[in-house]
Amino acid sequence: MSATDRSAPPTPGNRPNPARWLVVAVPYLWLFLLFLVPFVIVIKISLSLTAIAQPPYTPVFDLAGGIGGLIDGISEFTVENYLWLTEDALYARAYLSSLTIALVSTALVLLVGYPIAYGMARAPKGLQPTLLMLIILPFWTSFLIRVYAWIGILKKEGLLNQLLLWIGVISEPLTILNTNTAVYIGIVYSYLPFMVLPLYAALERMDRTLLEAAADLGCPPIRAFWKITFPLSLPGVIAGCFLVFIPVTGEFVIPDLLGGSDTLMIGKTLWAEFFANRDWPLASAVAVVLLVILVVPIVLFQNHEMKRAEREA
Structure with a gap:
């Protein structure tokens, strides 16, 4: 050159x-x-010890001490809070119960949301914006107010029991509020838009000529759905499941307001440790473990999908 x-x-x-x-x-x-x-910062608090002070943990780094102060603070870190999580069965049961409720809730939201999204995608083009607005409309109201409304619907003298008694389906009021059933109802209602929107986006982009070709070749509609429509909507299914499963695992408001004493979720445990027990280090350890439980599978899934896409390319 x-x-x-x-x-x-x-x-x-x-x-x-x-x-x-x-x-x-x-x-x-x-x-x-x-x-x-x-x-x-949360990891740093989780490695600290509880103290009757403000803030309620030690060590607190003394920046005026320079590098020496930082090193002294780091030397006081401990994994005692993480060891306590393995010794107390309450936290293991809370994690397991939260994951179970989140899995069941995600499956229920998918069962309810898929037909809604499918109907929206197959509706006339002029009607789709209106249907989309109806799905988004609940977001215009406070989440807390919407959950409180379900208390009036599900309690023994509430609207649901009054309706069932009036039409003769039941002879005495049902106990729905303060049970896991009420928690599932509240979660399905609250998180339904998070499932419908990505499903609708995936189904609306689908090439309908594929279904016409399948019909011309003699494929029944149900078989065409499982062979063509559902596989093409899998990106929306996966996105919707992630959008529902992740926040539901740490949900606090719905199980606290609609659930009972038997409803054990990690969100309620975190709140109790932070505000009732004032044990910030232990609560931070609970939060770190929860984040690891949620993030690691997602990262592994994304790596698997990237490798699969590279192999197909």
Whole structure:
């Protein structure tokens, strides 16, 4: 290469684009400030010891002490809170119960949401915006108020029991409130839009000529659904299941308001440790373990999907 070529200015295609770097940097900066930094703080608290002070844990780093103060604080870290989680069966039962309720709730939301999304995708184009608005409409009301409304519906003298008594389905009021059944009802109602929206997006983009071709080849509608429609909607199913399962696992409001004393979920346990027991280090350890339980399977699934896509390519 000649000296002239080396001194030539970069071509427009090779010239660094500040806007491109900014677009990439902003999401990473957002994740760093609003996820990584708070998570590191929670980990730091989980490695501390409970103290009757403000804040209620030690060590608290003394920045005035410089590097020596930071090293002294780190040396006081302990894994005692994590060991306590393995010794007390309450936390294991809370994790297991939360995962069970989240799995069952996700399956119920999928069973209810898939027909709704399918009907929206097959509706006339002019009607779809209205149907989409009806799905989004509950978000205009406070989540807490919507959950409180279910108390008036599900209690013994509530609207549901009055309706069932009036039409003669039951002879005495049912006990629904303060049970796991009420929790499932509240979760399905509250998280249904999170399942319907990604399913609708996947089904609405589907090429309907594939179904017409299947019908021309003699494929029954039900078989065509399982062979064509459902496989093509799997990205929406997976996205909807993640959007429902992850927040439901740590749900606190619904089990606290609609569930009973037998409803054990990790969200209620976290609240009790933070605000009732004032044991921030133990509560932080519970939160860290919960995040690991949720994040690790998601990362493994994403890696599997990336490898599968590379093999298919």
